[in-house]
Amino acid sequence: MADTTPSRRQSNRLFILVCANFTMLAVLFIGLGILLFQSINLVGSLNSDPHRAAEFMAHLHERVERIESEAPVERIVGAAVGSIREEVRQAVTESEPLAALSKVPESIERAFAAAEQRELEG
Secondary structure (H helix, E strand, O other), X not given: OOOHHHHHHHHHHHHHHHHHHHHHHHHHHHXXXXXXXXXXXXXXXXXXXXXXXXXXXXXXXXXXXXXXXXXXXXXXXXXXXXXXXXXXXXXXXXXXXXXXXXXXXXXXXXXXXXXXXXXXXO
């Protein structure tokens, strides 16, 4: 009896391994079938509507050309905006332009007073 038990265990293990292999093989073939079905549908859709595919390719080509022509313009505008920002930042941080701006009302008042005086004298 001792001889039959190990051989029975071995046959049970062999049976389990065979069942697992058949299951894995079935999953593999199902996956391949799905992949084949999807690729056939894709090729069929591309072949059935070549006009739409050509229009799509023309649209993509047009977009690429537009992007290539807009890129230098965007770089130039970006550089100009950056330099203008830098000039404004420098003008605001410097004290001389602000001091000159603060004297403008006084000089306007002096000019107005001088014009009034000339009018009274003249």
